[in-house]
Amino acid sequence: MNTREPGVAGRIEERVLAKIIVVTSGKGGVGKTTSSAAIGTGLALRGFKTAIIDFDVGLRNLDLIMGCERRVVYDFVNVLNKEATLNQALIKDKRTPNLFILPASQTRDKDALTQEGVQAVLNELSRDFDYIVCDSPAGIEKGAQMALYYADIAVVVTNPEVSSVRDSDRILGILQSKTRRVEAGEDPVEEHLLLTRYSPARVQAGEMLSVQDVEDILAIPLIGVIPESEAVLKASNQGMPVILDQETEAGQAYSDAVARLLGDQVEHRFLEVQKKGFFKRLLGGK
Amino acid sequence: MNQLSFQLKGSVVTAIVLELYRYSRAQFGEDLGAKVRQAPMFFHQTPVVISLEKLESDALPIDFVELISLCREFGLRPMAFKGAPPELGDALEATGLVLIPAGQAGRAAMPEPPAAPVAAASEPEVVVRTVVEEKLVHRPSKIITRPIRSGQQVYAEGCDLIVMAPVSEGAEILADGHIHVYGALRGRALAGVRGDVQARIFCQSLEAELVSVAGNFKLSDSLQELAWKAPAQVYLQDDTLHVAAL
Ligand SMILES: Nc1ncnc2c1ncn2[C@@H]1O[C@H](COP(=O)(O)OP(=O)(O)OP(=O)(O)O)[C@@H](O)[C@H]1O
Ligand SMILES: [Mg+2]
Numbered sequence: 389m390n391t392r393e394p395g396v397a398g399r400i401e402e403r404v405l406a407k408i409i410v411v412t413s414g415k416g417g418v419g420k421t422t423s424s425a426a427i428g429t430g431l432a433l434r435g436f437k438t439a440i441i442d443f444d445v446g447l448r449n450l451d452l453i454m455g456c457e458r459r460v461v462y463d464f465v466n467v468l469n470k471e472a473t474l475n476q477a478l479i480k481d482k483r484t485p486n487l488f489i490l491p492a493s494q495t496r497d498k499d500a501l502t503q504e505g506v507q508a509v510l511n512e513l514s515r516d517f518d519y520i521v522c523d524s525p526a527g528i529e530k531g532a533q534m535a536l537y538y539a540d541i542a543v544v545v546t547n548p549e550v551s552s553v554r555d556s557d558r559i560l561g562i563l564q565s566k567t568r569r570v571e572a573g574e575d576p577v578e579e580h581l582l583l584t585r586y587s588p589a590r591v592q593a594g595e596m597l598s599v600q601d602v603e604d605i606l607a608i609p610l611i612g613v614i615p616e617s618e619a620v621l622k623a624s625n626q627g628m629p630v631i632l633d634q635e636t637e638a639g640q641a642y643s644d645a646v647a648r649l650l651g652d653q654v655e656h657r658f659l660e661v662q663k664k665g666f667f668k669r670l671l672g673g674k
Numbered sequence: 675m676n677q678l679s680f681q682l683k684g685s686v687v688t689a690i691v692l693e694l695y696r697y698s699r700a701q702f703g704e705d706l707g708a709k710v711r712q713a714p715m716f717f718h719q720t721p722v723v724i725s726l727e728k729l730e731s732d733a734l735p736i737d738f739v740e741l742i743s744l745c746r747e748f749g750l751r752p753m754a755f756k757g758a759p760p761e762l763g764d765a766l767e768a769t770g771l772v773l774i775p776a777g778q779a780g781r782a783a784m785p786e787p788p789a790a791p792v793a794a795a796s797e798p799e800v801v802v803r804t805v806v807e808e809k810l811v812h813r814p815s816k817i818i819t820r821p822i823r824s825g826q827q828v829y830a831e832g833c834d835l836i837v838m839a840p841v842s843e844g845a846e847i848l849a850d851g852h853i854h855v856y857g858a859l860r861g862r863a864l865a866g867v868r869g870d871v872q873a874r875i876f877c878q879s880l881e882a883e884l885v886s887v888a889g890n891f892k893l894s895d896s897l898q899e900l901a902w903k904a905p906a907q908v909y910l911q912d913d914t915l916h917v918a919a920l
Contacts, residue, residue: 554824557842561823605860607821607840 405514406439409521409649410539411582412563414555416526418547419584421449422620423642424523425629427543430646432487433631436518439478441509442492443535444525445500451491454481455627465493468505474512483632488517498531510538528558538568541578543611543649547585548597553605556581560606580611582645587616588661599659612645614638615658689721689753690889692745696733703744710748712893722750727757727776734762738769815851822847822861829867843883852876863908864891871910876920880906890915 411424421444428440442450445465451457456479462472467490474490481487490509493500513520524535536542542563546556563577570576583602590596603610619636623629631642637658644654710717722745738755745752755766757776766773816830818837824844828835835849838856845861847853852874853865859877866873866888873887880901883894885908892908892915900906900917908917 554843557824557844560821561826561842561845564820564823565826604858605840605842607857 406517406520407540408510408514408538409519409541409543410524410536411521411543411545412524412532412536412559413526413545413552414528414532414559415547415552418545418552419614419620420526420545421453421523422624422630423543423545423582423584423614424521425450425453426631426639426642427646427649428519428521429481429484429487429629430631430643431519431521431650432481432484434646434650435486437486437488437516438519438521439488439490439513439517440521440523441490441513442523443501443531444523445492445531446494446497447525448492448494450523451479451489452627453624454489454629456481456489456491457627460491463491463493464509465496465500467509468500468502474509483628498525498529498534501531501534503534503537506534507538528555528562532559533562533566536563536567536577539563539577540569541580541649543580543582544606544608545582545584546602546606548583548587548591548599548602550597553597553602556606560608579608580649581606581608582612582614583610584614585616586613586658588659592661599656610656611648612641613656613659614641614645689723690717690750691723691725691756692750692752693725693728694733694741695728696730697736697741699737699740699744702741706744706748706750710750712895718749720750722752723754723756723774724752724771725756726759726762729759738766742769742771816849821857824861849873859885862886865908866910873910875908876906878905879903880908880917885915885917887915892917 409427411420411427413420424440428438432438440450440454441464442448443464444450451460459479462477464477466472467474467477478488478490481489510520522535522539525531536559544556544559546552560579563579564570567577581603583599586599587596591598599610599613615637617636617638619633619638620630623633630636630638631646633639634643641658644657647654724741742752752771754772754774756774758766758773763773813833815834815836816828818828818835819839821839822828822837822841822845824842827846828837828848830849830851832850834851834854835847836854836856837847840857841847841855841859841861841863843860846864847855847861848864848867850866850868850870850873853863853876855863855877858879858881859875860881860883862884863875863877863882864884864886865875869888871888875885875887880897881894881903882897885892885897887908887910890910890913897917901919905920906917907920908915910916
């Protein structure tokens with residue numbers, strides 16, 4: 389990993405430990421991995437040394453979206469089982485400096501995750517990184533609980549539909565009761581709502597919940613609304629986090645979300661139905 | 675200290691009273707199924723007292739063994755018959771359930787929550803004094819300031835519950851006393867769970883899945899016309915649950 393100049397050795401001791409962010413949802417397929425890739429990349433773009441960990445053991449998704457699947461030699465479980473060191477397993481991102489990926493194993497199941505093992509890996513990463521982004525598996529069982537247990541910050545990914553909101557609510561309950569912070573009597577996990585796959589037209593047609601509806605039910609601060617966009621699928625097929633494509637609304641919305649996560653005040657965009665201009669229509673712009 | 679392998683203590687168990695009017699396997703199964711489907715968690719493993727006080731005159735004979743096993747199929751746990759006509763005594767005794775006379779263990783007769791166990795009280799006067807004190811002691815309410823989420827349960831034992839945040843669908847709040855929700859009540863709220871018929875529920879926006887006072891409950895369907903999504907209170911009067919806008 390990065391070697392620090394001898395002159396700053398004294399500062400390393402005092403260095404604050406990494407902030408651990410869990411990207412979680414309860415419900416599957418709502419955009420956790422897409423969001424983990426985008427947020428991790430966004431933090432790295434701002435100069436923070438960031439690692440994204442794929443907790444979805446048995447499925448492996450993050451490496452595909454990050455476009456590093458061909459470079460996976462060792463994975464998270466190998467590190468947990470001490471079959472490889474962290475340095476061997478971490479993949480340095482090719483596009484974005486400061487960014488590393490710890491892929492999941494495709495051949496194990498979630499039982500490979502142990503509390504002590506996960507803690508050891510996070511502790512080691514914490515010393516050297518600014519942010520650790522944990523891409524949680526779906527559900528509320530062991531894998532998801534392991535991904536959120538050590539979190540300082542939770543990004544709760546929700547789609548504007550009743551079942552997703554309900555599951556997010558459930559996950560928020562778990563965040564309030566089953567985390568290291570709660571058990572240690574520290575401040576609770578910081579909770580943020582990230583609304584994804586938002587389609588203003590469908591909200592207007594009454595087919596989806598509105599931002600207001602979801603905020604009403606979940607009652608946590610909103611860090612972003614990511615519009616439903618073909619650009620997301622296109623980017624992930626190319627193995628590129630969508631946040632790198634700043635031509636797209638989804639990419640811009642993720643940048644805004646990262647800014648808000650870091651405490652910036654940024655106006656929400658893409659919440660209204662947009663009338664396509666003549667040229668846009670002609671060019672079929674999205 | 676003491677060598678006993680157990681200790682006997684008085685206690686109060688909250689049970690649903692199933693007031694039977696008439697019985698046929700098909701009709702009963704259908705009706706019970708419909709009720710249980712509305713609130714499966716509420717009925718799951720719930721103790722039930724089968725009251726025969728309001729049995730219609732031509733309802734007999736009834737296959738009580740079958741009735742009990744039907745109840746069990748739906749997750750209920752029958753534990754006693756209440757107010758059975760004397761001629762049924764032997765038949766009911768054979769089911770193994772407890773027989774309790776009419777008018778007992780009903781809401782009205784539900785004893786006060788038992789006082790805290792009196793430690794080694796050998797002198798009767800000491801007991802009396804302790805009980806008096808117990809009545810005077812002010813029990814502080816339980817105050818919750820964070821939202822109560824789906825899957826969470828909060829019980830204010832022996833006191834009121836005050837929630838200063840929303841209560842989500844799928845959450846359950848219970849209190850021996852009143853319940854106040856300064857936010858939307860979307861989950862289930864049960865006040866007076868140990869039988870206090872004076873207990874009430876107050877909320878800023880009534881959107882509950884279920885409200886109950888001393889075991890008398892209403893489900894969301896029947897709340898729709900009554901102060902739905904409005905500030906409301908729920909209370910018992912003459913054995914009926916009332917819902918009124920605030
Ligand atoms: N804003 C969006 N617009 C359009 N499609 C999206 C958007 N966000 C995610 N998707 C698509 O939704 C699908 C699921 O996304 P993703 O894999 O990120 O979800 P997940 O929550 O990680 O799923 P899982 O629970 O299986 O881990 C993908 O096909 C992705 O391209
Ligand atoms: Mg995923």
